[in-house]
Amino acid sequence: MIAYINGILTSIEEDSIIVEVQGIGYEVFCANPFYFEPQMNKELKVHTYHHVREDAQILFGFPKKEDKYLFSKLLNVSGIGPKGALAILGGASVTDFVGAVEREDDKYLTKFPGVGKKTARQMILDLKGKLVEWVPYEENEATIFYADARVDESLVAEALEALEALGYSDKELQAIKPELHKIEAEKVDEYVRHGLQLLLKV
Structure with a gap:
């Protein structure tokens, strides 16, 4: 299998890039080929996944x-x-x-x-x-x-349900959910209180 390619980026297409290695151009399909644009005509390393099918062998490339x-x-x-x-x-x-x-x-x-x-x-x-x-x-x-030590998911879920019952929309609650997970609390009402404070800022 081909784990990675080191070569010169010679072309960027809509869904792939061409990397030249010792005179051979490898077509590598990417999620976002234009991510590599700053390295055009320069040497680069692309991590590759060699996908083998009965009718084709395809290289998929990734920056990381x-x-x-x-x-x-x-x-x-x-x-x-x-x-x-x-x-x-x-x-x-x-x-x-x-x-x-x-x-x-x-x-x-x-x-x-x-x-x-x-x-x-x-x-x-x-x-x-x-x-x-x-x-x-x-x-x-x-x-x-x-991170298990950071937050009890069930407490956050109960707090969000309580806030929903108060009339807040799912969109509003999803906006504050990541912030609630950063808070270390032991009771549902603590999360509800923090949630209300966050919602006032949204």
């Missing part, structure tokens, strides 16, 4: 190892093919996607082309808890939602 890793994991999910996996990588960062999987956010996952509720639930079932080690360590949604 974690992008490639997520792509390979997505291909193992029933209902997700290479085109769908690229669409996900083109529409979200790895950290945001992993955060959505960890918090079982169906609404976020179904925003991607070709991903319905059934496929979103399958992604959660297959991937939850299996991707976080590949997320770069930083203060992001993935680390916030995965």
Whole structure:
């Protein structure tokens, strides 16, 4: 298998790039080929996934190892093919996607082309808890939602239900949800109080 390519970026197409290595041009399909535009006519390293089918061998390219890793994991999910996996990588960062999987956010996952509720639930079932080690360590949604010591998900869920009962919309509640997960509290009413303070700022 071809793990990566070091070569000169000679062309950027709508859905692929051409990398020349010792006189051979490799076509590499990417989620966002224009990401590589600053390296045009320069040497670059592209992490690749060598996809083999009965009728074709295709190279998919990624700027980072974690992008490639997520792509390979997505291909193992029933209902997700290479085109769908690229669409996900083109529409979200790895950290945001992993955060959505960890918090079982169906609404976020179904925003991607070709991903319905059934496929979103399958992604959660297959991937939850299996991707976080590949997320770069930083203060992001993935680390916030995965860290057991940071927050009790059930308390946040109950607080959001209480706020919904007070008349706040789902859009408003989703906007403050990441902030609530940053708060360490032991009781539902503490989250409700913090939530009300956040909603006043929205």
